[in-house]
Amino acid sequence: MIVDVELEYDGPVKDYCGTCTACMDACPTDAIPQPYVVDGSKCISYFTIELKEEIPAEVKGKFENWIFGCDICQDVCPWNSFSKPHSEPLFTPNSQLENFSKEDWEEITEEVFQKVFKHSAVKRTKYEGLKRNIMFVKR
DSSP: OOOSSOOOOOOOOOOOOTTOOHHHHHOTTOOOOBTTBOOGGGOHHIIIIIOOSOOOGGGTTOSTTOSSOOOHHHHHOGGGGGOOOOOOGGGSOOGGGGGOOHHHHHTOOHHHHHHHTTTSGGGGGHHHHHHHHHHHHHO
16 A cells, blocks of 8 residues: 555454364355465355356355355354454445346346346356356256
8 A cells, every 4th residue: 555644553462262263164165275375266256257158156155145256264263253343335335236036037138137236246257147047046
């Protein structure tokens, strides 16, 4: 980061995990093989956002309903129980998504995709990628 203000440096990060393995135990694709190590090439976020080819058959059935990204490790982390909900309006999902049914997701058109995700990170996967992800978890 390049800035023109004086900053106070952070100290070393403390080990708050101890013997907890909740994230490792919960990861359905075994993307966390040991403490503090994430194998990004096995992470659902990688498969659903970054991967441009077909999703490998060996992870079939491990995604639950995750079609863009994954937060399982964050959801199970005991330390995240201390987090507070954000109040940033820019992070609020498009209100049209609240009423999306399973059929709406399965039948989403490129026009709807462009409209609903106009200012969203979901555009990173592109329409074709989102459709691929939906079909992958549907089968």
